[in-house]
Amino acid sequence: MNFVCQKSRLHGDVTIPGSKSHTIRAVALASLAPGVSRIEAPLDSGDARSSVRAFTALGAKIDCQPDVWTVQGTGGEPRTPDDVVDVGNSGTTVNIAMGSAALVRKGFTVFTGDCQIRRRPSGALLAALNDLGAWAESTRGNGCPPIVIRGRLKGGTTTIECKSSQYLTSLLINCPLADGDSVIKVPVLEEKPYVEMTLDWLARQGIKLERDGTKEFRIPGRQNYKAFSRRIPADFSSATFFLCAGALGDNDVVVRGLDFNDTQGDKAVIDYLRQMGARVEVVPEGIRVRPGKLTGCYIDLNATPDALPMMAVVACFAAGKTTLGNVAHARIKETDRIATMREELTKLGANVTEKPDGLVIEQSELHAAEVDGHHDHRIAMALAVAGCAIPGITTVHTAEVATVTFPTFMDCLRSLGAGISTTE
Secondary structure, eight states, X not given: OEEEEEOOOOEEEXXXXXXXXXXXXXXXXXXXXXXXXXXXXXXXXXXXXXXXXXXXXXXXXXXXXXXXXXXXXXXXXXXXOSXXXXXXXXXXXXXXXXXXXXXXXXXXXXXXXXXXXXXXXXXXXXXXXXXXXXXXXXXXXXXXXXXXXXXXXXXXXXXXXXXXXXXXXXXXXXXXXXXXXXXEEEEEESOXXXXXXXXXXXXXXXXXXXXXXXXXXXXXXXXXXXXXXXXXXXXXXHHHHHHHHTTSTTOEEEEESOOTTSOOGGGHHHHHHHHXXXXXXXXXXXXXXXXXXXXXXXXXXXXXXXXXXXXXXXXXXXXXXXXEESOGGGGGSSSOHHHHHHHHHHHTTOEEEEETTEEEEEOOOOOOOEEEOTTOHHHHHHHHHHHTSXXXXXXXXXXXXXXXXXXXXXXXXXXTTOEXXXXX
């Protein structure tokens, strides 16, 4: 499927759906808890459904009704799946569920996914699970899925460099259920806000641990989760596309439903836009963003790699030079997002230089073209917003991938007046 986009004025308000990151954590913890949990207003998307399939395979019973998912958990005793577990495109799911599979007492669990998942490295997590008493191996010996896991986590000490925060999130969620105590030493951690999100979930569950910042965690084993009921906050990562769209052309966008008390790191996008000169204000309806005199600057995206595609689009409209830096780990997402955004923005006429840890973007006169989302949801959605801000007809290939995290993305854009449609 393709997005077909033309220059449009975006005006009005849009309500953002639930957080993917929160939804998947909720599914995992509810599946490991005893009893019945309620997940209210979950994000019903491809990635979230991947987590449902994975934890159903591990023994949870999950009933997905509109606006409420009900989970009968395993009480900390996941079972051996009947078949290979296919996580689709969800890296968060495969990494968290690998840790949960290491809690299974008998048998093997095999994880695979789509072509992108089979290129995404998890070798550091595999090594940590082996250190902590499980047996974990990549079938091709490259640290990527397909991956085979055999339990059970016994505890111990491991040192892990977390170029993806998902590795540490997996250990933090699953080590409390190990047979013994665990010590996790973390000399490198990217995307820290996602770990803080995980720690907030654990605190709400009463899980005991000691920490030295994010450098070391000491986690007693033999703990338990408990059933819960929680409403999922709106997704700042999804909101990024609309917050940034408000800063372009003569747009005027109000984004509804965001909670600034939440732990999501991508709320920093609002600060990035202010730094660049967009007019951002809190109004009773939500966050209103309008264009200002956009000016290039340096933005450290280490904590917010998912924001790179959309911030790269905004940078094309900012006077001078914008550097998006300290985000080398964006190369190990669904695509190498640094290389991919350089490639696709160049097709639109952007002056973009690729650096090892980010992009340098000069103000550019963009023009319509055919571009490719590379089967990466954030790339496809960022290019669609770009296509609505430049003259001519821009076609974005592999648009169907937006459903991985934001099934209503096109409907939300249309509600603001966007000239966007789809073709096969």
